Amino acid sequence: MRFSVLGPEGTFADAAAKAYLKTQPYSNVIFDYHPTFDQVYQAVTGENIGLLPLENQLDGYVSATLQRLQTADVTEIGEITIPVNFGLVANVDHLNKIKRLYVQFKTEGQCQKLLAKLPNAQIITTSSNMISLRQFLAGEPDDAAIIPQSQMAAQTAKLMLANVADQDDNSTRFIIFKAKPAKLSELSKVNLKTTHFKAPLFITPASNDKPGTLYDILGYFAKVNLNLITLMSLPTKNQLGEYAFYIEISGTRDQQEGLFATLREIAAKYQVHLLGFYAD
Missing domain, CATH: 3.40.190.10 (Periplasmic binding protein-like II)
Incomplete structure (x- = not known):
């Protein structure tokens, strides 16, 4: 299996990839180093996997990764956080x-x-x-x-x-992904290996000009007591002033059915781009 990461060897991405492998049963892994985010993304095919930085404790989310995820047909299968200095x-x-x-x-x-x-x-x-x-x-x-x-x-x-670094306590979170679309119908059947899950996704309203759009979206999750650990807006790039919402949901195994029922309900009204559903 090929594991594509930001290189060259010795980067924090390289360290994160090796730390992730220690938690997984993969064998015969070949590291595939690339200098840019796009090249990492493009290199991941078939059953191979890739890793990109998502969030730093001091400097926030990595916009280059989020911009790629906004339109990418990928499935996030896990994440790893490592200390950095x-x-x-x-x-x-x-x-x-x-x-x-x-x-x-x-x-x-x-x-x-x-x-x-x-x-x-x-x-x-x-x-x-x-x-x-x-x-x-x-x-x-x-x-x-x-x-x-x-x-x-x-x-x-x-x-x-x-x-x-500005403080000694510093860490970066990385996502691990495969090159296939994350589908509601398939991920809703995933059998979690832990009691907690994480589900990242984008929701794009048809128009951002209507008052109460975000309030309406958040209401779906509040009804079923799903915890949103991330909420950000990113431009869709279609036109000035049009934004999508990046959301990360955290929950427990007994909330899995409610999560996917809620996402199907939202998808009937808004564009939902699911990115993954994995054990947290």
């Missing part, structure tokens, strides 16, 4: 001598306190933390990079600062 490496002996800083686009939002100390540095965003490290190692004498804390021990830079 970062270190700074630089080819200079003081922060004020740094001229260029390589930092992954999502890492940047988790290290704002450090970046505030570098007002004169050019911030160059990258697609992965390991690419930040590679750019730094191949760069100029006044370069620096924010890299995974796990990679610090292997570096010999002039300036090295550990634990540079």
Whole structure:
């Protein structure tokens, strides 16, 4: 089986994928590394699986993942959360001598306190933390990079600062998915292995201009006492001012029947794009 993740090897996505495999019975897994979200998504076919970051504790949801999920025909089969932290490496002996800083686009939002100390540095965003490290190692004498804390021990830079995230307690949640549509009729028959489930989905109203649309949608879940742990709005990109709602539902095994009955009821009025139903 091929497991597609953001690469190269050594990224937090790589660590998350390996942590997930420890909880699963898969064997003969081949890691398939890609530099972008779209390439990870496109690489997942058949019974192979992929992993993408969904949410960071300090910097919130990963918009690049949500935008892909909004229209993707995928089934999320699980998730994994891992701790993350970062270190700074630089080819200079003081922060004020740094001229260029390589930092992954999502890492940047988790290290704002450090970046505030570098007002004169050019911030160059990258697609992965390991690419930040590679750019730094191949760069100029006044370069620096924010890299995974796990990679610090292997570096010999002039300036090295550990634990540079805005707080030590930091984690990122990743989703694992297959390349097939998540269908209400099929997922409603899933036999959960645990007592709790999670169900992510998008709901798109026909029009966002009608007062009470969100109130109406939330009422369906309130009637059957289903807990919404996430509620976000994202543009549909069809026209300005038109939005879809991203929702994550948490519940127990005895609420499974009520969940799918509710989703069928909502689907009669709104566009429902189910993304998965899995043990939490």
